[in-house]
Amino acid sequence: MLFDMNDLRLFIYVAELKSLTRSAERMHLSLAAASSRIKGLEARFGMRLLYREAKGVKLTPAGETLLRHALDMMQQFTMLKSDMQQYSDEIKGHVRIFANTTAVTEFMPAALGTFLRSHPNVNVSLEERLNNEIVRGIQDGAADIGIVAGPVQAQGLDIINFSTDQLILAIAADHPLSNHETVLFSDTLQYAHIGLHEGSTLQHFLDRIVSESGQRLNLRIQVRSFEAMCRMIESDIGIGILPKSAAQRHKRAMRIDLVELDDPWAVRERSIVVRSTGTVAQYMRDLIDCICALPTY
Structure with a gap:
C-alpha cells in the first residue's frame, strides 16, 4: 500500500490542531482539498479515522494507530533525506528543539556552537517550553529533541539522562x-x-x-x-x-x-527526550552527542 507523504503530514496536523480548517491552512490547501485527502485515507483503509464534532475533530482508535505509524514514517523520511543529503552542499536538515529555561540560557549555546561548526548545512530552531509541553511536542511530532529537568511522564519515548x-x-x-x-x-x-x-x-x-x-x-x-x-x-x-x-x-x-x-x-536529572534514538537522523544523533559531551554543571 503506497502513501502520499503529504496526506500523512496533513493527518498529523489534523491530530495536532484538532481542526481540519487550520490544518488545511498550514498545508496551504483549500478546505475542500484537505477534506478530500482525509476521506481518501479513510477510503483506503475502509474505516473512519476521525470523529467530526462541533468544536473540531477527534481521532478514532484507528486514527490513533495511524497517527503513531505516520509519525514514525515521517521521522524515517527525515532520516532518509538526511542520509542522502550528505552528498549535497545544500541545507541538509532542520532540528526543532523544545527545552527548559536552564537549557536555553545556560548550556545549549555551547552545545549548538560545537554542533553547528561541524554541521554548517543544518538549521536549528530552539524554543523555551514547560516540561509537559516539551514531552507533548515530542509525542506529537512538533519537536525532534526535548530537554527537560526532573521526572517527566514520557511513556513511549526514549529518555537519555546526561547531567x-x-x-x-x-x-x-x-x-x-x-x-x-x-x-x-x-x-x-x-x-x-x-x-x-x-x-x-x-x-x-x-x-x-x-x-x-x-x-x-x-x-x-x-x-x-x-x-x-x-x-x-x-x-x-x-x-x-x-x-x-x-x-x-x-x-x-x-x-x-x-x-x-x-x-x-x-x-x-537533566534529560534528552526523543521519539526513538534508533530512528532520528544522523545529524540529530550528532547534536545529542554534543549535548551529552558538555562539562557537568
Whole structure:
C-alpha cells in the first residue's frame, strides 16, 4: 500500500490542531482539498479515522494507530533525506528543539556552537517550553529533541539522562541568610523573592513546590533572565532560586552570596527526550552527542 507523504503530514496536523480548517491552512490547501485527502485515507483503509464534532475533530482508535505509524514514517523520511543529503552542499536538515529555561540560557549555546561548526548545512530552531509541553511536542511530532529537568511522564519515548541540574539560593552579600551553608526552601519563604517570568519552566516548577507545601511565595519582581535576577538580588530587593551554573557565573561579577538548598528536589536529572534514538537522523544523533559531551554543571 503506497502513501502520499503529504496526506500523512496533513493527518498529523489534523491530530495536532484538532481542526481540519487550520490544518488545511498550514498545508496551504483549500478546505475542500484537505477534506478530500482525509476521506481518501479513510477510503483506503475502509474505516473512519476521525470523529467530526462541533468544536473540531477527534481521532478514532484507528486514527490513533495511524497517527503513531505516520509519525514514525515521517521521522524515517527525515532520516532518509538526511542520509542522502550528505552528498549535497545544500541545507541538509532542520532540528526543532523544545527545552527548559536552564537549557536555553545556560548550556545549549555551547552545545549548538560545537554542533553547528561541524554541521554548517543544518538549521536549528530552539524554543523555551514547560516540561509537559516539551514531552507533548515530542509525542506529537512538533519537536525532534526535548530537554527537560526532573521526572517527566514520557511513556513511549526514549529518555537519555546526561547531567544534573542543581538549584541554589542567591542572596545579597549582607543578607541575614549569608552565614548559612545550607537552608531549606521553606525557610526562605519569609523573605521577598525575585523570580523569572511566568512562562519560565523554573518558575513554574517553584510555584508547584510552594503550592504543594501549602505555603505562600512573596514574589516581589519577575524578570526575564538570570542576569537580571542576580542584579535585583545584588541590590537586596529580594532573594532568588536559580541553577548553580548560572549563579556561579554571575557571582564572579556581582556581590552576591550562594547558599545550597537542603531539599531533595534541588538536584534534578537533566534529560534528552526523543521519539526513538534508533530512528532520528544522523545529524540529530550528532547534536545529542554534543549535548551529552558538555562539562557537568
